Amino acid sequence: MRRFAMISVLVVGVALSCAVSTVPAVADTGSADLRTGRLQALLDRLVRESDIPGAQLVITEQGREIRLTSGVGNLATGAPFPETAQVRIASITKSFVAATVLLLVAEQRVELDAPVQRYLPGLVHGPGGDGNAITVRNLLQHTSGIPDYLDTLDISTEAALRNPRPVEELLRLGLDQPSLFAPGTAYSYSNINYLLAGELIKRVTGRSLRDEVTSRVIEPRGLADTYWPDFPREQVIRGPHPHGYALFGGKRVDLDDFDPAWGLADGAMVSTPADLNRHFMSLLSGRILPHAQLAEMQRTFPNPDPASPHAAGLGLFRMSNSCGLETWGHDGAYSGYGVAAMATRDSAVSLSINQLPEKVVTEGDTPLVSVLMDTAICGK
Numbered sequence: 001m002r003r004f005a006m007i008s009v010l011v012v013g014v015a016l017s018c019a020v021s022t023v024p025a026v027a028d029t030g031s032a033d034l035r036t037g038r039l040q041a042l043l044d045r046l047v048r049e050s051d052i053p054g055a056q057l058v059i060t061e062q063g064r065e066i067r068l069t070s071g072v073g074n075l076a077t078g079a080p081f082p083e084t085a086q087v088r089i090a091s092i093t094k095s096f097v098a099a100t101v102l103l104l105v106a107e108q109r110v111e112l113d114a115p116v117q118r119y120l121p122g123l124v125h126g127p128g129g130d131g132n133a134i135t136v137r138n139l140l141q142h143t144s145g146i147p148d149y150l151d152t153l154d155i156s157t158e159a160a161l162r163n164p165r166p167v168e169e170l171l172r173l174g175l176d177q178p179s180l181f182a183p184g185t186a187y188s189y190s191n192i193n194y195l196l197a198g199e200l201i202k203r204v205t206g207r208s209l210r211d212e213v214t215s216r217v218i219e220p221r222g223l224a225d226t227y228w229p230d231f232p233r234e235q236v237i238r239g240p241h242p243h244g245y246a247l248f249g250g251k252r253v254d255l256d257d258f259d260p261a262w263g264l265a266d267g268a269m270v271s272t273p274a275d276l277n278r279h280f281m282s283l284l285s286g287r288i289l290p291h292a293q294l295a296e297m298q299r300t301f302p303n304p305d306p307a308s309p310h311a312a313g314l315g316l317f318r319m320s321n322s323c324g325l326e327t328w329g330h331d332g333a334y335s336g337y338g339v340a341a342m343a344t345r346d347s348a349v350s351l352s353i354n355q356l357p358e359k360v361v362t363e364g365d366t367p368l369v370s371v372l373m374d375t376a377i378c379g380k
Contacts, residue, residue, distance in 0.1 A: 047071040050357035058273035061347035073242030082240035091332025098315020102293040128175035140314035148190040149173035191266035198265025226271040231263025244336025245355040273350035280343035323378035349376040
């Protein structure tokens with residue numbers, strides 16, 4: 001079981017009850033009504049055929065929010081997802097961490113193409129990578145060649161998941177494996193990269209990663225429902241939220257009393273779909289980073305696979321769609337939750353689910369999650 005995987009390689013599903021709320025109200029006639037009905041049907045099918053408890057889709061466009069929910073947020077009570085449901089956003093945390101590093105670049109406290117040895121002396125060494133050869137950009141773009149600690153970490157049981165590992169141990173799990181490639185020559189998603197980016201932020205600023213991300217990215221944009229939990233002191237999500245569920249040995253387990261992210265830089269944060277929409281729209285419209293650093297964030301690594309729907313920037317992915325919009329975002333998943341976000345400067349959509357599916361539901365040859373996100377962002 002992977003803790004922080006891309007949701008595009010996962011699956012999603014839903015259940016019995018469903019609700020629709022629009023803020024402010026959308027007209028019940030014409031194309032808007034047809035689109036909402038299409039989206040609700042897709043969301044219902046996703047939940048039903050993926051056999052997951054529930055899901056929520058939030059679209060932000062033209063100064064309004066459209067919220068669609070399906071299934072339940074709490075299997076014990078049958079309650080649906082709360083209207084403003086906080087969820088664990090897993091790897092979308094990486095977008096916030098990358099933005100924080102790039103703000104330090106803007107302040108000339110960090111150089112993107114400097115070796116990480118400059119900022120983390122002696123930390124990056126071993127067969128998995130050399131801190132004298134790996135740059136800060138390599139970390140943020142997953143081009144370091146350092147293997148993912150998930151390749152060797154077994155968290156396939158509830159007991160293992162509830163046994164947090166320190167950063168130092170996870171770093172060695174990656175760095176003690178052979179490097180995948182020379183830095184900068186290829187792309188391979190590895191959570192080790194963002195554990196190191198988090199350590200870099202702490203070393204450069206002398207403050208906690210939680211404090212830096214909060215003061216530099218969360219608070220300036222007024223993301224009131226977004227936060228970095230104080231692990232291990234803080235375990236349960238603070239605000240209204242769906243319970244997160246996971247399957248262990250075929251048994252569904254409620255993980256509401258525990259934070260499976262372990263407070264780490266590769267996936268610790270909590271947010272709402274509406275806040276994620278605001279975050280990505282703010283990012284893409286230049287309200288978080290100066291122009292030069294946003295341009296670096298959106299400079300993608302050449303992808304050798306032309307069929308891939310993602311092109312990797314720095315903590316940001318360019319995502320394909322059917323309507324030709326330039327859309328960017330991130331996604332993430334671990335035990336309990338899966339979240340995907342896609343945005344332009346003017347519109348955004350985020351999907352959250354409260355259990356990772358066991359199978360991929362498709363429409364034709366396309367994952368249903370992709371169809372749902374595409375329909376939402378393209379407005380069709």
